[in-house]
Amino acid sequence: MQVKVSSRHGHVTPQDEAILVEKGGKLLRFLDKVSEVRITVDLQHLEEVMVEINVSAEHCPEFVSSDKAKTVVTAFDSAMHKMEQQLRKQKEKMTGHKVPGHKHNHGHSDVG
Numbered sequence: 001m002q003v004k005v006s007s008r009h010g011h012v013t014p015q016d017e018a019i020l021v022e023k024g025g026k027l028l029r030f031l032d033k034v035s036e037v038r039i040t041v042d043l044q045h046l047e048e049v050m051v052e053i054n055v056s057a058e059h060c061p062e063f064v065s066s067d068k069a070k071t072v073v074t075a076f077d078s079a080m081h082k083m084e085q086q087l088r089k090q091k092e093k094m095t096g097h098k099v100p101g102h103k104h105n106h107g108h109s110d111v112g
Contacts, residue, residue: 001028003037010043016072023080024053030087033058041072051075053083060090 003024005017012020024037034057042050052066053076065082069075 001025001034001036003039005039005041007041007043010046012041012043012072016041019073020076023076027055027080027083027087030084031055031057031060031091033060034087039076041076049075051079053079055083055087057090063087063090 003021005012005020005024020039020041024039027037028034034055036056038054038056040052040054042052044050048068048070049072050066050068051072052064055063057063063083063086065079065086067075067078067082069078
């Protein structure tokens with residue numbers, strides 16, 4: 001899986017880029033079929049930085065999330081939270097059950 005960081009209207013600091021790449025790589029634990037994570041940082045308005053995350057996964061539509069904040073990392077963390085929710089929802093669809101599930105089946109018995 002590749003994590004790519006790009007920027008518009010400015011440059012992301014090497015420190016911020018390293019943080020984004022490391023955190024972006026963690027999306028794989030939500031959905032194993034992730035093939036690419038693209039993170040775009042828009043620095044046009046320095047008082048409110050926008051970060052967009054695009055995730056490509058096998059046999060799935062593209063996932064997109066974004067948010068704005070005063071710093072690159074804060075905006076990324078917020079967009080990342082939204083992305084994690086989307087990936088969890090997709091995984092539930094693919095596996096056919098919700099995570100976390102109930103360990104009992106509400107009074108129905110398989111014994112027979």
